[in-house]
Amino acid sequence: MSAKEEILGRIRSALSDAPVAEETPREYRTSSQMSEEELIEMLVDRLVDYKAGVEVIDNAQIPELVAAKLKDANSVVFPHGLDQRWLADLPQGVAQIADAPGSRLTVAELDETSAVVTSSQVTIAESGTIILDGEPNQGRRAISLVPDHHLCIVPVSSIVQLLPEAMPRLTITRPLTWISGPSATSDIELERVEGVHGPRTLDVLLVRGL
Amino acid sequence: MTQVFLGMPAAGHGNLFEEEPFPQAAHRELGNTQMRKNLRHATHTIRDKRVKVVGELPDWEELRDAGSAIKNNAMANVEELLLQFEKNFTARGGTVHWARDATEANKIVTELVKETGSTEVVKVKSMATQEIGLNEYLETQGIEAFETDLAELIVQLGNDKPSHILVPAIHKNRTEVRDIFLKEMPSVDPELTDEPAKLAEAARSHLRKKFLAAKVAISGANFALADTGTLGVVESEGNGRMCLTLPETLITVMGIEKVLPKWEDLEVFMQLLPRSSTGERMNPYTSLWTGASADDGPQDVHIVLLDNGRTRALSDRFGRTALNCIRCSACMNVCPVYERTGGHAYGSTYPGPIGAILSPLMTGIEAEDNGSLPYASSLCGACYDACPVKINIPEILVHLRGEDVDAKRETHKIPTQMDLMMKGGSWALGKGKNLGLLEKALPLGRLMAGKDKKIKKLPGIAAGWTQSRDIPAPPNKSFRDWWSDEKESK
Amino acid sequence: MRIALFATCIVDAMYPETAKSTVKILERLGHEVIFPKAQACCGQMHINSGYMPEALPVVENHINAFDTDDYDVAVAPSGSCVASVKHQHPYLAERLGKPELKERAIAVGKRTYELSQLLVDVLGVSNAADQLGSYFPDTITYHPSCHGKRSLGLGDRQLDLLKTVGGITVEELPEADQCCGFGGTFSLKNADVSTAMLEDKMKNICSTGASACAGGDASCLMHIGGGLSRTGAKPKTLHLADILASTMEETVTL
CATH class of the missing domain: 3.40.50.11810 (Rossmann fold)
Structure with missing residues (x-):
């Protein structure tokens, strides 16, 4: 008998009293009525608490702010579907490298890149969580992981207050990364410190009109 | 069709055992004043954080109700859900393996690693692999496993044992961690200070090359979603993302109780888990993957579905809700016993209140000294209050004490003092008349007291009481007699 | 109101003044207090120690003593013993396969109050x-x-x-x-x-x-x-x- 058959047999035997579980009550909040300004305020509060950098800007200011945030970078990687106008103001000396199907950066190349710019799919204000789902403007998971500085564009239109409100906007079978601040650890005396293996700097641009 | 063979739930093996009676282990650990100081500081810090972020959500109790019900449903339908998960995970290019116990899981993982030709693996913190003793087994097979979670790294470098499920090195303070790094980390800065940020940075440099070069990673999983075949890992440092994204082969070891019916169920657990565990609104990183994704991450993706005593726990109708545990560690963080004895006193990979029920449920109450674990609680109920999926831990502790006593009835030929006390108590307290009769002897008890009307020394097991507490001299007359004399005769 | 006092074994034997105090408080509010003499103990010590069969006579005795129409509510000067009556008695009955006892245990539990619970929730004492x-x-x-x-x-x-x-x-x-x-x-x-x-x-x-x-x-x-x-x-x-x-x-x- 295979392990699978045996385990399933054990389960049947363990549940021979045929327990019937109660129906799941879902009385928790699934919708909210916050205004755009309130959502922005809540999200900024959470991101600052996580020690992420955050700016609230208009669509037209993106190139300027991207350049300002990445002023110390030598090279920047971006997913091939990213709106390249956003990188227009980066100084000449900064290498701009697209990660595209057919021309993927190796892990070593990513490690030598100072920063990454991505967009994002949906953001939850209440927990300060930005979700990347591998769309062409967000790229594969490695590019937002290996470079030490992640600059993430969050369209204000993609902000929701509650996690349950974000769920319908996700395609669960894509590789998803939920990001709530820069990498951190609470492993020493249960005190949180930022900056371990993931990007140690997370900058977020909340963009109106996008 | 008739069922030819009905597999009987079997006990789990591996690191699930208390090696000496809990009171003995506790006695030793209580003497470790540095550990007690560290634990007190850490548990009190996390308690305050948890209370604050939980208090922020107006619907916390509704989330707990949903979480509890989803888990009860998942366990009642676990066979169907596992099959559904297998189908979906396989359809997306993943491979599913089934392991009856620790030994079988270790062998499956070893074979998979050997097939890649690699002799090194990086690991994301995983309770399941800790439980089955995977690292030790891999070592015997010539494969070196590198723990990448900071606390696991501290434990591994320090040749220590984890004492907490979330923060395995909770028993060490920053200075002790610094000392371990200085001693065990090659090429560490000899000027390393004990600032947590500097220690985290040291771990980053130490592991960076390993991550970038790793071909094989081993992980656990916080959730498996049946309807999509998705797996999830919840973490903080980015070591999880490194392991789940960069290598070519990813092997996940997961207990069968982790399966959830629907992917929407995540909306409940991703609110409950981070706030209950690290006391944060959300953990820094969560990764979700469904089989292998073209052009993104490992292309050789496996999962080992592990029983190792879980079906045994499932067969206990009063105890099976222990399998609802999402490994948040809130119960141990609030437990007054854990706070004082630390996790090592529990022997098993699973310490604290949840461990005191889960370990004996998985191994059987009669295994080694696991029968002493359900008594490691004053039944104060702080764990039940804090549990995000409302596992009634005190009730299961009491139930398992009953299992322990019943199991020992068969082996104890000579009754213990406790047996005699309980038998006598059953008679004395089984009738008002009997108790009344006994109470007539109360004035005799006064003879045991000294001039100060205190009893200071009792024999036998009652000596446990008088080692640190007096007993007042009993009254001359019970309430029962007073009532008869004063109320009924008038 | 006719209130049945469940003194609890430890108060009955070791702290009779506390039971007398409970009687005084309730009588001061104008209620009649009775003391069902068949009572002894809630059985918590046995249950919490895992001695379930030994707990059964103790629990049955409590249920027999309090499963009567002779009073309106029962009160005990102990949160722990009331919690045992409410939660542990039904569990014990179910564990030992006694569905009828379980029903009676639930009924007794519903009528049993801890002292402050009775005073505040039922008798309206706020000062x-x-x-x-x-x-x-x-x-x-x-x-x-x-x-x-x-x-x-x-x-x-x-x-x-x-x-x-x-x-x-x-x-x-x-x-x-x-x-x-x-x-x-x-x-x-x-x-x-x-x-x-x-x-x-x-x-x-x-x-x-x-x-x-x-x-x-x-x-x-x-x-x-x-x-x-x-x-x-x-x-x-x-x-x-x-x-x-x-x-x-x-x-x-x-």
């Missing part, structure tokens, strides 16, 4: 000085026992009543919600851990400077009081019922 004439001219602190607080969800009922006693000063107990370490036979089986918990509780009590630590469970108070007595510390322990029963004319002394 002890005004409604009960309670008077206690001393400084106390208060330890909320776990089973009352968590299993019964008493919240601040006991503390709120104490705060309204005439002449009293109530000092807040640091880390009040932490268990005192009693836990029934836990105090014998795991005496070292129990003592470590007790030490912290005593330290917190002494830090308040209060003359007494009040509480709603005689068993926890016996444990805390026993420890304070052994260490020679100043504070005594006193049951909530005894403070509520104390009046200007008949003031309880420590």
Whole structure:
């Protein structure tokens, strides 16, 4: 008998009293009525608490702010579907490298890149969580992981207050990364410190009109 | 069709055992004043954080109700859900393996690693692999496993044992961690200070090359979603993302109780888990993957579905809700016993209140000294209050004490003092008349007291009481007699 | 109202004054108190120690004693024993395969109240000085026992009543919600851990400077009081019922 058959047999035997579980009550909040300004305020509060950098800007200011945030970078990687106008103001000396199907950066190349710019799919204000789902403007998971500085564009239109409100906007079978601040650890005396293996700097641009 | 063979739930093996009676282990650990100081500081810090972020959500109790019900449903339908998960995970290019116990899981993982030709693996913190003793087994097979979670790294470098499920090195303070790094980390800065940020940075440099070069990673999983075949890992440092994204082969070891019916169920657990565990609104990183994704991450993706005593726990109708545990560690963080004895006193990979029920449920109450674990609680109920999926831990502790006593009835030929006390108590307290009769002897008890009307020394097991507490001299007359004399005769 | 007193075994045998106090309080409010003589104990010690078959006669005795039409509600000066009646009796009956006993246990549990629960929720007491004439001219602190607080969800009922006693000063107990370490036979089986918990509780009590630590469970108070007595510390322990029963004319002394 295979392990699978045996385990399933054990389960049947363990549940021979045929327990019937109660129906799941879902009385928790699934919708909210916050205004755009309130959502922005809540999200900024959470991101600052996580020690992420955050700016609230208009669509037209993106190139300027991207350049300002990445002023110390030598090279920047971006997913091939990213709106390249956003990188227009980066100084000449900064290498701009697209990660595209057919021309993927190796892990070593990513490690030598100072920063990454991505967009994002949906953001939850209440927990300060930005979700990347591998769309062409967000790229594969490695590019937002290996470079030490992640600059993430969050369209204000993609902000929701509650996690349950974000769920319908996700395609669960894509590789998803939920990001709530820069990498951190609470492993020493249960005190949180930022900056371990993931990007140690997370900058977020909340963009109106996008 | 008739069922030819009905597999009987079997006990789990591996690191699930208390090696000496809990009171003995506790006695030793209580003497470790540095550990007690560290634990007190850490548990009190996390308690305050948890209370604050939980208090922020107006619907916390509704989330707990949903979480509890989803888990009860998942366990009642676990066979169907596992099959559904297998189908979906396989359809997306993943491979599913089934392991009856620790030994079988270790062998499956070893074979998979050997097939890649690699002799090194990086690991994301995983309770399941800790439980089955995977690292030790891999070592015997010539494969070196590198723990990448900071606390696991501290434990591994320090040749220590984890004492907490979330923060395995909770028993060490920053200075002790610094000392371990200085001693065990090659090429560490000899000027390393004990600032947590500097220690985290040291771990980053130490592991960076390993991550970038790793071909094989081993992980656990916080959730498996049946309807999509998705797996999830919840973490903080980015070591999880490194392991789940960069290598070519990813092997996940997961207990069968982790399966959830629907992917929407995540909306409940991703609110409950981070706030209950690290006391944060959300953990820094969560990764979700469904089989292998073209052009993104490992292309050789496996999962080992592990029983190792879980079906045994499932067969206990009063105890099976222990399998609802999402490994948040809130119960141990609030437990007054854990706070004082630390996790090592529990022997098993699973310490604290949840461990005191889960370990004996998985191994059987009669295994080694696991029968002493359900008594490691004053039944104060702080764990039940804090549990995000409302596992009634005190009730299961009491139930398992009953299992322990019943199991020992068969082996104890000579009754213990406790047996005699309980038998006598059953008679004395089984009738008002009997108790009344006994109470007539109360004035005799006064003879045991000294001039100060205190009893200071009792024999036998009652000596446990008088080692640190007096007993007042009993009254001359019970309430029962007073009532008869004063109320009924008038 | 006709109220059946469940004295609990420890109060009956060791702290009869607390049961008398309970009677006084209820009679002062104009209610009739009866004492079903068949009662003995809730069986908690047996159940919590895992001696389930041995607990059965004790639990059956309690249910037989209180499953009568002879009273309106039952009351006990103990959160722990009431929690046992409400939650453990149905469990024991189910475990031992006695569905009929389980139904009766649930019925008795529904009619059984902890003292502060009865006073506040049923009898509408919100001011002890005004409604009960309670008077206690001393400084106390208060330890909320776990089973009352968590299993019964008493919240601040006991503390709120104490705060309204005439002449009293109530000092807040640091880390009040932490268990005192009693836990029934836990105090014998795991005496070292129990003592470590007790030490912290005593330290917190002494830090308040209060003359007494009040509480709603005689068993926890016996444990805390026993420890304070052994260490020679100043504070005594006193049951909530005894403070509520104390009046200007008949003031309880420590």
